[in-house]
Amino acid sequence: xxxxxxxxxxxxxxxxxxxxxxxxxxxxxxxxxxxxxxxxxxxxxxxxxxxxxxxxxxxxxxxxxxxxxxxxxxxxxxxxxxxxxxxxxxxxxxxxxxxxxxxxxxxxxxxxxxxxxxxxxxxxxxxxxxxxxxxxxxxxxxxxxxxxxxxxxxxxxxxxxxxxxxxxxxxxxxxxxxxxxxxxxxxxxxxxxxxxxxxxxxxxxxxxxxxxxxxxxxxxxxxxxxxxxxxxxxxxxxxxxxxxxxxxxxxxxxxxxxxxxxxxxxxxxxxxxxxxxxxxxxxxxxxxxxxxxxxxxxxxxxxxxxxxxxxxxxxxxxxxxxxxxxxxxxxxxxxxxxxxxxxxxxxxxxxxxxxxxxxxxxxxxxxxxxxxxxxxxxxxxxxxxxxxxxxxxxxxxxxxxxxxxxxxxxxxxxxxxxxxxxxxxxxxxxxxxxxxxxxxxxxxxxxxxxxxxxxxxxxxxxxxxxxxxxxx
Amino acid sequence: xxxxxxxxxxxxxxxxxxxxxxxxxxxxxxxxxxxxxxxxxxxxxxxxxxxxxxxxxxxxxxxxxxxxxxxxxxxxxxxxxxxxxxxxxxxxxxxxxxxxxxxxxxxxxxxxxxxxxxxxxxxxxxxxxxxxxxxxxxxxxxxxxxxxxxxxxxxxxxxxxxxxxxxxxxxxxxxxxxxxxxxxxxxxxxxxxxxxxxxxxxxxxxxxxxxxxxxxxxxxxxxxxxxxxxxxxxxxxxxxxxxxxxxxxxxxxxxxxxxxxxxxxxxxxxxxxxxxxxxxxxxxxxxxxxxxxxxxxxxxxxxxxxxxxxxxxxxxxxxxxxxxxxxxxxxxxxxxxxxxxxxxxxxxxxxxxxxxxxxxxxxxxxxxxxxxxxxxxxxxxxxxxxxxxxxxxxxxxxxxxx
Numbered sequence: 001x002x003x004x005x006x007x008x009x010x011x012x013x014x015x016x017x018x019x020x021x022x023x024x025x026x027x028x029x030x031x032x033x034x035x036x037x038x039x040x041x042x043x044x045x046x047x048x049x050x051x052x053x054x055x056x057x058x059x060x061x062x063x064x065x066x067x068x069x070x071x072x073x074x075x076x077x078x079x080x081x082x083x084x085x086x087x088x089x090x091x092x093x094x095x096x097x098x099x100x101x102x103x104x105x106x107x108x109x110x111x112x113x114x115x116x117x118x119x120x121x122x123x124x125x126x127x128x129x130x131x132x133x134x135x136x137x138x139x140x141x142x143x144x145x146x147x148x149x150x151x152x153x154x155x156x157x158x159x160x161x162x163x164x165x166x167x168x169x170x171x172x173x174x175x176x177x178x179x180x181x182x183x184x185x186x187x188x189x190x191x192x193x194x195x196x197x198x199x200x201x202x203x204x205x206x207x208x209x210x211x212x213x214x215x216x217x218x219x220x221x222x223x224x225x226x227x228x229x230x231x232x233x234x235x236x237x238x239x240x241x242x243x244x245x246x247x248x249x250x251x252x253x254x255x256x257x258x259x260x261x262x263x264x265x266x267x268x269x270x271x272x273x274x275x276x277x278x279x280x281x282x283x284x285x286x287x288x289x290x291x292x293x294x295x296x297x298x299x300x301x302x303x304x305x306x307x308x309x310x311x312x313x314x315x316x317x318x319x320x321x322x323x324x325x326x327x328x329x330x331x332x333x334x335x336x337x338x339x340x341x342x343x344x345x346x347x348x349x350x351x352x353x354x355x356x357x358x359x360x361x362x363x364x365x366x367x368x369x370x371x372x373x374x375x376x377x378x379x380x381x382x383x384x385x386x387x388x389x390x391x392x393x394x395x396x397x398x399x400x401x402x403x404x405x406x407x408x409x410x411x412x413x414x415x416x417x418x419x420x421x422x423x424x425x426x427x428x429x430x431x432x433x434x435x436x437x438x439x440x441x442x443x444x445x446x447x448x449x450x451x452x453x454x455x456x457x458x459x460x461x462x463x464x465x466x467x468x469x470x471x472x
Numbered sequence: 473x474x475x476x477x478x479x480x481x482x483x484x485x486x487x488x489x490x491x492x493x494x495x496x497x498x499x500x501x502x503x504x505x506x507x508x509x510x511x512x513x514x515x516x517x518x519x520x521x522x523x524x525x526x527x528x529x530x531x532x533x534x535x536x537x538x539x540x541x542x543x544x545x546x547x548x549x550x551x552x553x554x555x556x557x558x559x560x561x562x563x564x565x566x567x568x569x570x571x572x573x574x575x576x577x578x579x580x581x582x583x584x585x586x587x588x589x590x591x592x593x594x595x596x597x598x599x600x601x602x603x604x605x606x607x608x609x610x611x612x613x614x615x616x617x618x619x620x621x622x623x624x625x626x627x628x629x630x631x632x633x634x635x636x637x638x639x640x641x642x643x644x645x646x647x648x649x650x651x652x653x654x655x656x657x658x659x660x661x662x663x664x665x666x667x668x669x670x671x672x673x674x675x676x677x678x679x680x681x682x683x684x685x686x687x688x689x690x691x692x693x694x695x696x697x698x699x700x701x702x703x704x705x706x707x708x709x710x711x712x713x714x715x716x717x718x719x720x721x722x723x724x725x726x727x728x729x730x731x732x733x734x735x736x737x738x739x740x741x742x743x744x745x746x747x748x749x750x751x752x753x754x755x756x757x758x759x760x761x762x763x764x765x766x767x768x769x770x771x772x773x774x775x776x777x778x779x780x781x782x783x784x785x786x787x788x789x790x791x792x793x794x795x796x797x798x799x800x801x802x803x804x805x806x807x808x809x810x811x812x813x814x815x816x817x818x819x820x821x822x823x824x825x826x827x828x829x830x831x832x833x834x835x836x837x838x839x840x841x842x843x844x845x846x847x848x849x850x851x852x853x854x855x856x857x858x859x860x861x862x863x864x865x866x867x868x869x870x871x872x873x874x
Binding site for chain 1: 571592608724
C-alpha cells in the first residue's frame with residue numbers, strides 16, 4: 001500500500017510558548033534573520049524582556065539563508081559609516097564569542113586581485129581606504145608573491161591586496177547559536193507569525209499577527225526583505241527595499257584545496273563582485289551575481305547566468321572546470337534605494353529600524369546589536385545563563401560520526417547521522433522547515449542532492465511531525 | 473589497527489560478486505557497505521529485469537539483491553553493513569560505524585566497488601525554482617520501493633536514459649501520473665524500439681530537443697515545467713520533477729583521498745585486469761564509469777576478483793594509459809590503462825555522449841596499428857578489438873578520429 005507524502009509539509013507549526021494576552025515585552029524584534037537573531041541575543045543577555053517574532057516557521061528563511069559566509073574586516077566598507085563601525089565591532093565580537101559557543105571560524109585571509117592594469121592602479125586606493133578604515137593588517141603583493149600563496153590561480157594576476165583578517169564562518173550555525181543564547185537568557189521566540197499591522201496605544205506597541213497580538217514597549221524592525229513594509233506601521237514610508245539577487249555555485253569537496261585565500265575582485269560601486277572562497281563545509285563557493293528585482297521571493301537560478309559565473313571562475317582559477325558543481329542557489333540581499341544601512345529611530349524612541357542590511361550583515365549583526373542596544377536606552381542588567389550548544393557541521397572540527405551510537409549514516413555525501421537529524425528535529429529550537437533542517441545538519445546538501453537520503457530524511461521528518469502533533 | 477587480508481568496499485552487484493568469488497577462491501573477505509542493508513542499487517528497483525543473464529532466472533531488483541547477499545554469506549564473506557568509508561590512505565582505510573564511531577583498518581588488498589549515482593538538478597544548471605519535490609530516479613525509487621510513499625501526483629521526467637523509462641514505470645507503479653518525458657538533446661538516449669521521437673510511450677508524451685527548460689512554481693511548490701519545443705513554448709503541469717540518468721561514479725571520496733584520477737571517467741584509471749595505478753587496489757562495477765546493467769557489474773566483480781587472486785604474488789606493472797586528447801563527446805573509456813603483463817581480451821570499450829560515426833585510429837607510439845569504423849548511439853558500447861601487437865612499458869597508445 002503506497003501512501004502520499006507531501007514534501008512541502010513535513011514540519012508542524014510550533015506552538016506559541018506563552019499566551020499573548022498575558023505578556024508585555026520590553027522589546028519586540030521583528031524578523032529572525034541573522035540581524036534579528038543577533039539583536040535577540042544582545043537584548044536578552046542584557047536583561048531586557050525580549051520577544052523575537054518571525055514570519056516563517058524557522059530562522060534564516062529570508063535574506064540570511066543565502067550568502068557567501070564571509071567574516072569581513074571592513075577594509076572596503078564606506079569610511080566613517082555606521083556600516084563600517086558595526087562590521088568592525090561585529091568582527092571583534094565574533095572573535096570574542098567564537099570559542100565559547102564553538103562557532104566554526106577559518107582565517108583564510110583574502111586577496112583582492114587585480115587582473116589588468118586598470119585594476120592594478122586601484123590597489124593603492126584600496127590599501128589606503130582599508131588603512132583609513134582602521135584595518136592595519138593589509139599588504140600589497142607582487143605577482144610572484146601571489147603565485148607562491150596561490151599557485152593554482154591564473155598567472156594573469158598583476159597584483160593584489162592581502163587582507164589578513166578576512167575569514168570564513170558557518171553562516172547558519174552562528175545565527176542559530178545567537179537564537180539559542182537569546183532563549184537561554186530568557187528571551188521568547190514565536191514563528192509562523194507575520195506581522196500584518198500594528199498600533200501604538202500610548203504606552204505599548206500592539207503588533208498584529210495571525211497568531212495573536214503581541215505587545216512591547218520597543219519594536220526593532222529587522223524584517224530584512226520586508227523591512228520597508230513593516231516600517232510603514234510606524235509611519236516610515238520614505239524608503240523601499242530593492243531585492244538584489246545573487247546566484248551562487250557550490251563545487252564539490254575535491255575543489256576545496258584549489259585555493260587557500262578568499263579571492264576577491266577589485267570592487268565596483270554596485271557590488272563586491274564575484275568571490276571565490278572555501279566554505280565551512282569543505283566546498284568551494286563561487287558567486288554572487290548582483291541582479292536588482294522587484295520580487296521578494298523569486299530565487300530562481302538561471303543556467304545562462306550560472307554559466308557566466310563558471311566562466312568567470314575558470315578565468316580566475318583555471319583548474320576549476322575539472323571539478324563538479326554540486327549545488328546552485330540564489331540569495332536575495334535586502335538592498336534599499338540608498339547604498340547605506342537604513343538605521344533610524346522614531347521621535348518617541350519606541351521604534352527602531354535596522355533596514356537595508358546587505359551583504360555585510362553576517363559580520364555586522366553582532367556589532368549592530370550592541371549599537372542598537374545602546375540606542376534603545378534600556379538599562380543593562382546582564383543575565384546569567386547556561387551556554388547553549390550548537391552541533392558542529394563544519395569541516396574545521398570533528399563531526400558527529402566520530403562518536404559511536406549515531407544510529408546510522410543517513411546522508412552519505414555530507415556524512416550526516418540519524419542522531420544529528422533527530423536532534424535537529426526534536427532537540428532545542430528544532431528545525432521548523434525543510435531548509436531549516438538542511439541548514440542545521442547539511443542533510444541533502446551534498447553532491448547527490450538526496451538520491452540516497454531524501455526518502456529517509458523525509459520519513460524521519462514525517463515521523464517526528466506525527467509524534468509532535470500527537471503530543472499536542 | 474585491525475589488519476585484514478582482503479577488503480571489498482561496496483555491497484552492490486559488483487562488490488558482492490567480487491566478494492563471493494574471492495571467498496570461493498579461498499580468501500578471507502570482509503565486505504563493507506554504507507547502507508543498513510546490502511544489495512546496492514537493485515534493492516530499490518522494484519521491477520523485473522534482473523537475474524536472467526547472470527543468475528539464470530528472472531527476478532525483480534530487491535529479490536536479485538537478496539540473492540546476491542545470500543550467495544555472499546554462503547560463500548563465507550563477512551558482511552559489515554552500516555560501515556561508511558571516510559578516507560583512504562595507501563591501504564589504510566578510515567571507516568565509521570554506529571557501534572565504533574570512526575576507526576581505521578589496514579587491508580593487504582582492497583577492491584573498491586562504490587557504484588554510481590545520477591546527476592541531480594543543480595549540477596545540470598536547470599532554470600527555475602527550488603523545491604523538495606525535485607528528485608532523481610534513485611530518490612523516487614527509494615520513496616516508492618523502500619518507504620512505500622508517493623511524493624507527488626503528477627511528474628515530469630527529465631532525461632531519456634534507459635533509467636528515465638524506469639522512472640516512468642516506478643511512477644505508474646506508485647499511482648503517479650508521468651505526464652511527460654523531456655530530453656534536452658535532439659535525440660533520445662534509448663534504442664528506437666523503446667521510444668520514437670515525440671510519440672506516446674506507456675501513456676507518456678516523449679519530447680526530445682527541449683530548450684529553455686524551467687521549473688515553475690511558488691515557495692517550493694512546483695506548478696509545472698516550461699520548455700521550448702519545435703519553436704513553440706509549452707507548459708506541462710506537474711507537482712514533481714524527476715531527473716533521470718547521467719550516471720556519475722561515486723568517486724568523490726577517492727579523489728579527496730588524492731588517488732590518481734582519470735577525468736574522462738570521473739574515477740580511478742583502471743587496467744584490463746581491474747587494477748589501478750595503486751598497488752593492491754582494484755576496482756569494479758559502476759564506480760569505473762557510470763551505470764551499466766547489474767549483470768555487467770556482476771560479471772566485472774567476478775573478473776576483478778579473479779584478477780586480484782592471480783595477481784597477488786605478481787609485482788605491479790607500469791600500465792600504459794590510452795590517450796584520447798582529441799575525442800570529443802567521449803562519455804567514458806574502460807579500461808583506460810593497458811597492463812602489458814596481462815592478457816588483452818580487447819583493447820578498450822568506449823561510449824559517446826552523442827551519436828558518433830567515423831573511423832577511429834589506434835596509434836602505437838604515433839604509428840597507426842588499427843582502423844575501426846564506428847557508428848555509435850549514446851546507449852551503445854563500442855568495443856575496440858586487440859590490435860595484435862605486444863606492448864611494453866613506456867609505449868604510447870592513442871585513439872584518434874581519422
